[in-house]
Structures are given as C-alpha cells and as structure tokens.
Amino acid sequence: MSLLHQIALSCIPGIGSILARNLISYCGSPEEVFVTKKGHLSKVPGIGPKTLELIRNHTAFERAERELCFIEKYKIQALFLTDNAYPKRLKNCFDAPVMLYFKGSADLNTGKVISIVGTRKSTEYGKDICRELLAGLKKHNPLIISGLAYGIDFLAHKEALKNSMSTIGIMAHGLDRIYPQQHRSIAEKMITDGGLLTEFMSGTVPDRENFPKRNRIIAGLADVTIVVEANIKGGALITADLANSYNRDVFAYPGRINDEYSSGCNHLIKTNRANLITKLADLEYILGWTGSQTQSATNQQLSLAIDLSAEEKIIADVLLNKGSIIVDELAILTGFPQSKLAAHILGMEMKGVLIGMPGKVYKLA
Template sequence: MPRESELAAWLRLTLAPGIGGETQRRLLAELGLPDRIFAASPATLARTIPPRQAEQLFSHDAQGEIDRALAWAAEPGNAILTLADAAYPQRLLEAPDPPTVLYVKGRVELLNTPALAIVGSRNATPQGESNAMAFATTLADAGLTIVSGLALGIDAAAHRGGLRGKGSTVAVIGTGIDRVYPARNQELARDIAAQGAIISEFPLGTPALKENFPRRNRIISGLARGCLVVEAAERSGSLITARLAGEQGRDVFAIPGSIHSPLSKGCHKLIKQGAKLVDDARDILDELGFCAAAERKSAAAPQPDTETAKLLACLGYDSCDVDTLALRSGLTTERLYAILLEMELDGRIASLPGGRFQRIGP
C-alpha cells in the first residue's frame, strides 16, 4: 500500500475534474507516479495534455475530499488500491480501461483469486434467482470467487450463493463505496463486506447515477475468467457485461430458458452469437479447467405425493395460470389452490404477478 502522502497524490489526480481515466494513464505513462506529475512544469505537461486540462489539474482544490478518503482508508477493513499496488487486481490490468484507483471494503486478497461473473435481470423470476444462487454456490465451492453488481434480482442471488460457498463474493458497485444502492440490499452489503469484498472506482459520496452502472460493468467482467448470464431481456444491461467480457477475451456462458419468456430472449441471443449454453455449473467448471468440489451431504428432498407430482407435470417449466392448470389437470379450482398453496410453502413453486405460478427446481 502507498504511504499516505503518495496516496494523496493519486487521489488528487483522480479527483481533478475533466481528467478522465485515459488522460490519467497517459500522464502516468509519460511522467511517472502522481508526485512527479504534480512536480512537472507547465511546459512539460503541455507535451502530454492540453493547457486547459493542465490548469484544471493544478487549480482544483480537492483537499477536503482527499482528507475524507484517507480517513476512510484508515478504518479497519478499508483500503484504496492504485495501479502501482501489488494488491491491485492483475486481471484488470489486462483490460483496456483499468480504474486508476479502487476503493475496497473487505477482503482485498479476493481481487486476485480465480473468479466468475454472474449477472442478469433485476426483475428476475423466482426460478432465475434460484438458478443464480445454485450455480454461484457450486462454483464458489469449487474455489471460484463470484463477482456481480449488487443489484436486485440475479445479482443479489449470485452474491448470496457465493457467500454460501468456499470462494465468497465480490460486489462491484456504481456509487461511492460509502453508499449502498439499492437500499434493500443493505444487509446483503454488510454480509459481503464482512465475508467478501465490495469495490468501487467512484469517489466517496458519489450518488446512484444511471451512467455509472454501465461503466462499472467492465470491472465486473474484467475481474473474472468468464461471465454467466442467468436471465436477461433482449436489451438488458447484462448483455453489456457479456459483450465486454467477450471483448476482454473472457468466456461467456448463458442459461437458456422458455421461448415464451421475455427474460430468456437476451440469453438466447447470446447463445446464437456464440456464448456457451450451460444447464449445469459443472459445464462452466469443465470449460475453465476446474474440478467440481465434492457435493455437500444433505438429506434427500422429500418426494412429492402423487397429486403434487401430477400437478408439477402439468405446470411444466413455463409460468402458468390457474385456468390453464385446471384444464390440464382436471382438478377443480378450489382443489388446485389448496395444492398450489402447499407447493408454494414447500418451495416447489412460486407465485408470480397476474395470478401465474412457476415451478422452482427440477
């Protein structure tokens, strides 16, 4: 980790308005570490950046922001990594636009472990969330760190699955590291900070701005050896992460779904474009050269009774309304609702908006 004075110079470089990541890296390449940049003469700087940018770099007073960041970094469990740090994620250095600094809360060492990104819809189906958690748990048990974006839906399920496994999880957020968005994930964020890691490239206090979330996607894909898309609409932001993963030379995986579900359209599109179709976490482990961890010992799930098994067969794997189920099963509406309630309490199905039901698991 850099000394406080060195870190202050790195922060000053990144906090200057109008000096983006590309310009920061150009200055570092031409002049060396930030201390040397700020010691350079105007004539020297003019050979690398326009005079107006040089003026912004020197005139902006960021001392208050720097002091707050240094105080935050001094707290237990917090760190600020720079491009020059040995602990900086090495896979990000392979990406075309690595962040100059990273704010980290939690286990810094996870940033240099083998990882897989899992992304998908914020408005996921119960089956999609179940798939994300199950895949994440198996992959984490095999030694992979699960990387995602702390959004609702698939992201949150993937993080929870990663926390259940041996490899843990890393959340890449689109706000300042001192904020949690969405607020509904506050408890999950605390768990990740305690057992995994939360990272951000944005300064402390940065609010939830919509343009920052697509930007953080390159970090999600950049940290990982591959990217799994669980559920995604045709224009989902998850497809941006998948595209970036492909551009970064990472493997892209997708779980297929119902041809009738809008949340399967994005995954099917990726598969048509060459993403690897997967229906088991072992497919990913084989592709990445990992050996699957031994399966956890657990009690066998109770087998459904004849009537429940029949209704599960009638339900299939697409969502279905009660009227259709009545036609398929021959059961009365009253009896159907009674069985559906028992199945929902047993975790075999989930109720969806519009009076529809969907099977969960096999």
C-alpha cells in the same frame, strides 16, 4: 508513493482511466504529474489547455484530503493502479480504474474469480438456475462477483454466502452508502466474507451513468462472466460485451424463445458472444476445470520430466511454486520479455506441460 497524490489524480475532471495511465507513464508517478511543467505535459496524448489548467487546480487536493480522512476513519483500503494488491485481472483491462476503494476480507487476486449477472426481475427459472449453479461451484471455491442489485445479483451474493464462498459487490457509488438500501444486511455480511468494491469516492450517488462504469469492473475482475437470465436491453448484456472486449470467457443460460427475460441470453448465444451453458459441467469442460482440482507435488514433478529447455524449466518452477499465475506476473517473476515468454508458453502447451486458463492465467498440467 503518496496516497494523497494518487487520489488527487483521480479527482481531476476530464482525466479518465486511459489518460491517467498516459500521464503516469510519461511523468513516472502521480506526484510528478502535479509538478511537471505545462510544456512537457502538453506532449502527453489527450492533454489540452483546459486539462492542463485542471491539473494545476488545487481543489483536487482538497477533495483528496477529505477522502483520505474518510478511508482512514472507516478502514477502507485504497488501491492505486500500480499497487501490488490491485486486482491483476482488472489491471490488464485498457480502461481499468486508476483508484479502487475496497472494504472487505477477500483476496482480489485469488485463483478463480467468477462474475454472475442477470436481470433485476428474475423469474423462478432464473432463481433455480442461480441456486443450482452456486451450489455446484462450491467445490471450486471461487470468488463470486456481482453488482448487489435486485434479482440475480442479490441471489448470487446470497447463495455464495450460503455455500461458504467469498463474494464481492461492485458498487456504482461511494462506500458511504448502500444501494439499494434493502440490501444493507447482506452487504454487511459480505464485508466479513468478501467485500464491497468501488471506483467512486464517498459522496458519489448512484447516478444512472455510473452503472456502465461499474459493469466494466464486474467484467474485468473475473476469469469468466455468467449471464443467468437477462433482457436483451439489460445491463447484464453490457457486462457480457465488456467481458468479450477484455478477451474473457462469457457463458449464458438459454431460455424459451418467447420469454422476455431470456431474450438477452438467447441473443448472446445466437450471435456467438457467449458459450451456451445448461449445467456446471459445461463450464468446467470449457474452462478446463474437469477432474481433480488438486495434484500432488510428486505427480507434478513427474510431468516436468519431459525434456524442457533451461528457460522453460524456470517457467515451470515458478508455476510449481505459485500453482496458477497471470501472464503479466509470470513475466515479472521469470524476467522474460513478453515476446519470449509467449513463445515458451506455446511450446510448453504443445508438450502438455502447461495449461492456459481464462484471463491469461496459466498453470501446470
């Protein structure tokens, strides 16, 4: 599949994530989008005369060629929605970006991914919580996601690196710049042990409207979003709402009722949009991360001694081999339709063989 056509599709004005998905689904590939007759394209939901003309506008290819030169020069990984390396958790979100640009070393599909967000004007209370949280998470070795902004974001990245955990900053601009500039040194460290990720091409500046788009990636990449400290109108609450819309777990640390920078967290908890967290054990209990995080192959084989059907054994064998796996990938590897797979998963959960985790991830009990 042509990377030039993939990038070009993302360059067309007015074609967002959802419409691009529709076009690819209808035409079969990005290349076909550009050669399919107008009469056929007009049948795609959301495509009007103006968009049809834009698809035929070859300036998209000119822009894509410049971007291709940029990513090749700076060794940036371009990830299209259908690529195997595209983050699977994000792919499950209805508005996932068609293109992602990544510079770093982290595995975007690693077993545990946590987003940590909060106010840019963090207090000592919030800073202490963040340090304690990251130190405790070290034993689980998750990938830490945040937005490289001032305050809680910066501290989450800093403490993740301090505790030898990979961390990725999600950018609201292209990878030809760092914003804020003061965070360049930590961003460079993150590229070595984590990375920088964006949906925006080089030359894109950090305009205000880009940050809510950035926040959906922060929410969609992770199993769980943790709000450490936030104002009721802060961007952290937008991220929390997005995580809820993706059916992901959200946690929030409570604060004093008259504290401006805890008002957002208190509101999330009060409105049942976030689980209350006061210590790491709260998160471990709700996510099922309690107890030993490793299990011997012998014990796993013993757990499979329960009477399983032939198809359930196929599922169990995949889980035994993979450890933990997102449901979409499980469907591909087993060859079962989603409806049949869902029924088997429910039955195996009731037998105590299988455990469901955030982000539609499953593993053996």
